[in-house]
Amino acid sequence: MNRQLGVCYYPEHWPEEIWAEDARRMADTGIAWARIGEFAWSRMEPEPGRLDWGWLDRAIDTLHAAGVGVVLGTPTATPPRWMLDRHPDMLAVDAQGRPRGFGSRRHYCFSHAGYVQECRRIVTLMAERYGRHPGLVAWQTDNEYGCHDTTLSYSAAARAAFRDWLAQRYQSIDKLNRDWGNVFWSMDYASFEQIGLPNLTVTEPNPAHVMAFRRFSSDQVVRFNRAQTEVLRRHSDAPLVHNYMGRITEFDHWAVGADLDIASWDSYPLGFLSDRLEATPEHKAAYLRQGDPDMQAFHHDLYRGVGRGRWWVMEQQPGPVNWAPWNPAPLPGMARLWAWEAFAHGAEAVSYFRWRQAPMAQEQMHAGLLRPDSAPAPALAEAAQVAREIADMPEVDPARAPVALVFDYASAWAWEIQPQGADFDYFRLALAVYRGLRKAGLSVDIIAPGTADLSPWKLVFAPGLMTLPGALRQAIAAGQTTVVAGPRTNSKTEEFAIPVPLPPALPGLDVVVDRVESLPPGAQVPLAQGGAFAHWFEHLDGSAAVVQATADGRPAMVASGKLFYLAGWPDAAALGQMVRALCEGAGIATEDLPEGLRLRDTAGHRFAFNYAAHPVTWQGREIAPAGVAWWPR
Amino acid sequence: MNRQLGVCYYPEHWPEEIWAEDARRMADTGIAWARIGEFAWSRMEPEPGRLDWGWLDRAIDTLHAAGVGVVLGTPTATPPRWMLDRHPDMLAVDAQGRPRGFGSRRHYCFSHAGYVQECRRIVTLMAERYGRHPGLVAWQTDNEYGCHDTTLSYSAAARAAFRDWLAQRYQSIDKLNRDWGNVFWSMDYASFEQIGLPNLTVTEPNPAHVMAFRRFSSDQVVRFNRAQTEVLRRHSDAPLVHNYMGRITEFDHWAVGADLDIASWDSYPLGFLSDRLEATPEHKAAYLRQGDPDMQAFHHDLYRGVGRGRWWVMEQQPGPVNWAPWNPAPLPGMARLWAWEAFAHGAEAVSYFRWRQAPMAQEQMHAGLLRPDSAPAPALAEAAQVAREIADMPEVDPARAPVALVFDYASAWAWEIQPQGADFDYFRLALAVYRGLRKAGLSVDIIAPGTADLSPWKLVFAPGLMTLPGALRQAIAAGQTTVVAGPRTNSKTEEFAIPVPLPPALPGLDVVVDRVESLPPGAQVPLAQGGAFAHWFEHLDGSAAVVQATADGRPAMVASGKLFYLAGWPDAAALGQMVRALCEGAGIATEDLPEGLRLRDTAGHRFAFNYAAHPVTWQGREIAPAGVAWWPR
Amino acid sequence: MNRQLGVCYYPEHWPEEIWAEDARRMADTGIAWARIGEFAWSRMEPEPGRLDWGWLDRAIDTLHAAGVGVVLGTPTATPPRWMLDRHPDMLAVDAQGRPRGFGSRRHYCFSHAGYVQECRRIVTLMAERYGRHPGLVAWQTDNEYGCHDTTLSYSAAARAAFRDWLAQRYQSIDKLNRDWGNVFWSMDYASFEQIGLPNLTVTEPNPAHVMAFRRFSSDQVVRFNRAQTEVLRRHSDAPLVHNYMGRITEFDHWAVGADLDIASWDSYPLGFLSDRLEATPEHKAAYLRQGDPDMQAFHHDLYRGVGRGRWWVMEQQPGPVNWAPWNPAPLPGMARLWAWEAFAHGAEAVSYFRWRQAPMAQEQMHAGLLRPDSAPAPALAEAAQVAREIADMPEVDPARAPVALVFDYASAWAWEIQPQGADFDYFRLALAVYRGLRKAGLSVDIIAPGTADLSPWKLVFAPGLMTLPGALRQAIAAGQTTVVAGPRTNSKTEEFAIPVPLPPALPGLDVVVDRVESLPPGAQVPLAQGGAFAHWFEHLDGSAAVVQATADGRPAMVASGKLFYLAGWPDAAALGQMVRALCEGAGIATEDLPEGLRLRDTAGHRFAFNYAAHPVTWQGREIAPAGVAWWPR
């Protein structure tokens, strides 16, 4: 495996006089390539049809001359102002009915055919011009699909496209009425033309209606991206990448990823801890300058899956960012730790965002490797250290993990549509299970719901999976792998109805969910073997063997052979004892890691990462705060 | 008194093949009638003017054949999709100016004349067809008026109707300007046509303007309902019912109820505890699976009043619901306790919602008496037990309670418009007083503000009554009953002005509210006799005798003869000692009940209900959690 | 210095029969003048063009005859309803795109040329009629500019005016693109006509765009006010005043004040404590009925500066108000204390709001000096006491304070646009520093950012000043005064970019902010000399002397000569020790005041004010709660 450092660079932001010096300093730092171009449409095409490639030609050549390649971004996340004169109706519309206007970025609706055509046009021009450039490392399509809540649009364009999508999916309006249960509140439609988008209803809309809209909206992202990949493949052999943003679940990354060669994501550990993680204040305080110890690894493992083994960090936080509610500075060493953690999880490249802090516009408070005055920012030395270290390391392949976690975007939509308990969130549940596995020292693979063969893993978790796909059902039925389903697994049909026979309806497991309870904060169901259920508890009926019970004797986990069903949302203590017990049964060794320490095994090495703000001693090794250690397995 | 069980049933949701079996099982359970039809307009009239009564004929006949009657709902809460093509402007508009669209229910504006006419048409057709059917037990008009905040609409139809209403009420624009005090901020109008709805103003609109809009909006509900009752009475002798929803105060239930024969309400104790009750986290945790011990009884007593003695529970929660922030399961026994509590308060019928859990659409996570697979859900056995028990009980009449509480919807509007302290809420105040009475073991009648004769009660509370109606003033002046007014009682004219002479201006009581204070959470005014005022404190002037004082010697309650005025919002401890003292003075025996226990006296029996999650012993009797006990008085 | 009492009076609210008695009672109370007229447009001009001055003539004459002068308000804050028929597009539009309608007050957009012309017309008529009236004391323009968030408007009128303003400021669109850094996300414009208002963008708009809009919006207030002052000066020699509202920072009061003769503000200590002060619950509880001990003084000192020495309290809270979340009553004595505190800070007049509590409309729960029934409210006696006391006091001039604080409206906009930490607020920072100075017993002057001469003060604080103006830079460079800059001081250019060389770039101080951290609640950076930084911490580089360090040895305050730079937001303990040390260095004596006590020095006296709810003893004097004491210096 090839390990590289990259950096995000915006030549259009800086005087051309300093480009060569920038390139030289990049090379000196050990940076292999720069991502450029992804927000520069207004400089590529200042007026409709008037193209200006000169500056970009020179920028690419300057970098290339210094030995720095380019990852070239298509600029479609930032249509220029003139685009709106050509397509006044291209804007997305929010759920309150307000157009989301020009003046920042991502101001377009995925369903607007005219804008998709404009994207094809500019991408064609770029691909023709740069598709064979020797400095070209890869293409990035657009930027952070779905960021700023942009997947869903309630525009007229989206409504028209949704009706077409529905007509294709259901073929007859009677089928749609039946599948959605529209009889329920006299919601029957006489034609597809009567169907609106599911916003601004008096009370909640039919969840089947919303689910269809969510599937449609995800499909529109896939279509939008594919319009670009089709063009790029025609003119270039460079690999295609998109940079996903952390904890964006509004579209199916597995589906977008299928059209790309490499998955990448934008890793902002401190920003994410501040703005998108459920955690106690104590947890957030303990990891204030390090980030959550499992959030990055989760995404690394997810995108390794999405990229079918090939993945990058396209944007790596180097210092304080500008966009979280609070923006502290990383502990010294974290810019190195984060990079090494990515490599340990199999990343081929880690690219810092950004080369030099921009003194202007929206992100002027976002740190770079250089300060705005071109002096080194603290992360520059850490990046250089990583570059030296990876030069010394042998290339390795990631090891297959003993444990896998199924991650499914449709389930995220389902439980957002119908949480049933206000704090039930699919990503949160998946991350909680993942965290439980990591605390036991395990490496984890994250796999798609359509996975048909579970034999590579000894133990597979599939919590909260809305619908069990046929292939996965057969893999479970094969019975070769220990599988832990539940809670809520297989509790809905694809049309968002409760299946009859009742859930979980798992092969060979005689158990039925008789009723479910969501629990407010503070309410718990203690378990006999330790820990408790919080958030969620299911009352089970059936003859399956009870392997864990509540303190008052009700089933908490049942099993048949290698198939387990979990009747609630386990807290950390419950997960701890369950993971130990299940791993023991599956023949997997576990560790009891100190707070803040995490492990990751590659084919040849075991890596340890200390996310704590204090030194941690483990198996005789003391690891400093923000410290990384590795040794042969 | 006749006691019956009912159930809510939706034949249109199920294959016709299972209707007969459903009916048989209902009868076997002891269910006397099913409420049907209230959301089925799209199946009664699939296209405008094309009526399909066949399925409904057969459903009613099938139930009737099994000995199960029907309460037939008019389907006007769910106009079909085609209705919007006929009346595109029929939608309500929210306070932000957004139409509240199709896709759920209650998508209509009460003021839209065209839609009212459509309702008259469909109700006429139903009444003509089923008005004399032998299985018909009663009619339900529409469903849960005001649910989902639907009483107020800011539509063009509402604005036009409001102007007419104002013209009728004030006759001249000068009178309106004077009555509202429009001189205040140059808000004078030159004609009724200049008056808008009181939304989207820069800062708060004139409270007199809002109060008029609130009175108008309530009147529109009365008018809407009356359009249906006029039709139904022409074609049917069955009693007319509406099912009110818990803690809906946006329209005057006394006024709607005057056009009906029976009041009913929809009782969801766990949902209400979760989503519409102010309480400490400890209180909510203690009653998580039982519901608040006073919320149901309050509504029972309220609707006994609204129904002039005749009232039902139309929808009784049988298990977890789907719509509250969190949805736990009831303790075993609660589905029985809730039913018995309703009967003890005088209900003629309790109807569980719903027969079978629907696997589709919005309420698929709402439990029924049956699971979606037709297996019994836990409440089925409890319902059957209640059926057996009521068969064994003698019929009884409810007893007149010794204490009454005045409940007035206009006051709820008034203090919502002008809380003066952010947490001052009329319903909350009324429930607090009610709870204080219940904790002393008292049965309570809830009475209308227009009540002209207080002699049936020994003690009457009238807290927070915006305006004292003339009849009630005379009843107080009569001096035969101990009356406790205040805080805020009679502090506004009907036109939302401070009356001069100043409040409370009660007959024979020389006291004036010199100034008022609202108090943030944590701020209190301790009382000399125990407890404290919270939320609200009034400085009193005058010669009336001080019967309770603050710890620093200011009047807390003054009296003259049997008339008392309370100068603040008493906390639980203050209410406890005040209720004991006042009852002693009025010759009413009180009890000191353990936490969670509540009593209710009928003509012949005393009932005890244990809302606690643990056994409670009282007067030598141990009552299990969720337990009900009764014995002859 | 002349000290007077005034009162706000609305003759149009009351029967003409009682005006003379009102005037007599005012005079008896010792009230020198009444402010009238500012909301009475609908009575001055009931129909467009039909003027009715009779009542106002008689009201002014009646007051004058009793020896009570008038401050005459222009009625432009409440355009009558007919104005909207003439100018339907005159309404402001909120950031969500909704017109802010008729029905309360301040329903106009500052940028609407037609409405400005109407204002000129009515003000001309008033000025011609009353400009030489012997009873005229002063003119008030409009009322509380900016109250109810009315400075910013997103109307079509505002957009058109903004484009003109931009064209004037930048002259070329290329310059605007460069100055704003529009290259950043392809935000380049081809013409001024393409620029929209910075609302409803997908994610945050360019801060330079928002900053320009904020400067423009402030300028529009200045222009609007100037349209009136130009008219008034033409017809009257009476001084011109505006009544600013507390903690309104959306427009530049220094700029509006430059066109006026006297600054005044509306002081509602209890309302402000409840609705617009960050403080712990304990602090808010301790000062519930007194108000924050520094909030009033801060505004007194600010408006003394804005008024170039001449300032009033135009509206003084006399009892509970109606508009805060909670509205308690002042402690007995506070209506006197607040007035005396204003006089001690140099006020020429304190005017109570209002004479008699209005029983109708929006403010009916707002106390006055009289109750609605004309009986005295508690504050009347306190006002009369103040009148007697000021008659006995010698006239004095305010003393120059030893310490000054720079206050800059543009900085308030800057950190609102880009807080970087969610709780970073400029006013809060300024008030925190001010509080630290006051706790040390100091009198403070508040000065404009353009101040060119710092020699009058021994010590000047300039925290959080977005951009250091040239004059102030030169004054600092002069080095005669101890100046404390930071945090964030001079960290942006006027076009909202990070300057290079990097901040703070202060004359003679070799230090650079290497990176900044915002800190969530609870996170702190402890300091070696005591206290800690919260909210904000800057990493400093450079050779400047470290005079305060963090507990782990990083620079917390650096200095060169008399210039200090503070690297964070000090908590109360840190401010305490820093103020003591800096004052010692600057030769200023400090005190260690007990909780709740505050001092203020005039030329001849030292005043002490006890804001605590209990007696306070200091230097042998016991001061009662709400007590005021003074003695010669």
Ligand SMILES: [Zn+2]
């Ligand atoms: Zn990014």
Ligand SMILES: [Zn+2]
């Ligand atoms: Zn219901």
Ligand SMILES: [Zn+2]
């Ligand atoms: Zn005011």
